[in-house]
Amino acid sequence: MTRRNRTAYGAATPKLAGVGLAVAALLVASLPVATPAAAQPANAHCGTSTGDTGSSSWTSHAELGQELRRLQAQRSDVLDVTQIGTSNRGREIWAARTGTGPKVVLVTSEIHGNEKTGTDAVLSLLRDMTAGTPAAERLRSLVTLVAVPKMNPDAAELDRRGNDRTWAEVVAEFPQLAGARPAWNYYNQPRTGDDYATRPGFDVNRDYHPDLDYVPRAEDFPGSSSEAGWYIHPESRAVRDLYKSLRAEFGAVDTYVDLHHQGPCDLDESGENQVTMSLSGKFVDVENHQEYNKGYRLDYSKQLTLAAYDGLSVRGQSPFGSLTLYPQDIDLPGTGLGSFALNGSGTVLFEVRGQTQTWGAKQRGQLIQTVEKGLDAIIEAVGTGAVNQIDPTRYDDIPETQ
Structure with a gap:
């Protein structure tokens, strides 16, 4: 089936379920991929604009700083919040560990x-993982979680895709770079209602290089x-430097999860249900980039993806909705x-x-929970080692987006 290109990249059960989720992951590891319950029929609201983006409903940069400081003050024995960088317009970029x-x-x-x-899912996850519960204590003994809840605060404050930076500033x-043509991902024309003509910016998610010292x-x-x-x-660079420091400390960064959004109107394979979340473990054709290959593990990425998929799917009839590949x-790259x-x-x-x-902010609670529960499942599977028991060939059985 031919799939359409996406704009963004090219969530009443107990939290941190512990052993139960690990057992569930092992049970589904050798079974065919299940199809999750649908969240909404295809004729739900699907307009091109809400008229109100609902940005005030989401966590601002200032509110994020306040919440991270509050959490660290309350749970300083198990939570460390550090500034890992500063945005182009001088806003702090924080990491919580x-x-x-x-x-x-x-x-x-x-x-x-x-x-x-x-961002809100990560904050909820941090509250849960730093709690004084046996489940949280157990997970903290198994994994080290490092989260950057808002890595592009300038774009977040402008409620747009690109950051706030001109080619002249670069x-x-x-x-x-004087005399070079501007990067291909430079926005200097109006885009999705945002005024890049007078306030240019870049898609920062195209600024990484596999050579971390490039x-x-x-x-x-x-x-x-x-x-x-x-x-x-x-x-x-802030995230790159964080990655390098973690690799130096631990020898490797076992798992990296990047949280995004896509269009609101994609349908699952049946053509009847709107997609709540899509997942993927593949982002490069490694044969095209062998000069940068330092241990590419596609099968492991597929196992991690399936851990999230299974962790949501086993909940049965739930608000988490249709999941696709x-x-x-x-x-x-x-x-x-x-x-x-x-x-x-x-x-x-x-x-x-x-x-x-x-x-806008529609379905806010459902979507936040979808992301958090998916992260819960990955962390649990990585920590217990259950991820290694998942059959990576089941990855191709995840339903496709229509």
Whole structure:
């Protein structure tokens, strides 16, 4: 089946279910992929604009800082919040860390500022994982969770996809780029209702490079979607540097999950149900990038993806809705997922339904829970080792998006 390209990338059960979820993952590991219950019929609201993006319903940069400071003050024995960078407009980029386990799970959210569900899901996850419950204590002993809840705060405050940065600012920081053509992912014309003409920006999720020590070169511009990025933005460099520091500390970053949104109106294979979330473990055609291959593990990424899928699917009739496989015919080494996959991490993409300009704050609670429950399932499976028992060939049985 031919799948359409997506805009964004190219959630009343107990939390942290512990042993129960691990057992469920093992039970489904050798079974055919199940089809989750549908969240909505295909004729639900699907307009191109809500009229009100609902941005005030989501967590702002200031509110995120307040909540992270509150959590750290209350749970300083198990939570560490650090500033890992500063955005182009001077806003803090924070990372929150909990757990002492030997396997690192790195999660990033809101690299696109109109894709806000992941930020609130990460905050909820941090509250749960730093709690004084036996389940949380057990998970903290199994994994080290590191989360960047809002990695592109300038875009988030503008409620748009791209950051807030001109090509002239890039050249001022990197004089060797004088005379080069602007990067292909530079927005300087109106886009999805946003005024990039007078306030330009870049898609930061195309700024990564598999060579984590890469220095920008004029001959590599303007580039293309099938080529690596350049680390010309402080936001991507902050996450790159965090990844490098974790790899130096632990030897490897076991798992990387990046949280995104896609269009609001995609349908599952039946053509009858709207997709609540799409998942993927594949982002590059590794044969095209062998010079950067430092332990690419596609099967492990598929197992991680299935852990999230199974963890949501076993809930049966639930508000979490239809889950599908994100398009696989992509080759994006300039994304964080593509770059870190080539560096040996297992990688998973979450693409929940709708961006703020198309869906606003509708279904906010359901979507946040979908993301958090999927993350719960991955963390549980990684920590217990249940992920290694999942049959990666079942990945291709996940229903496709129509």
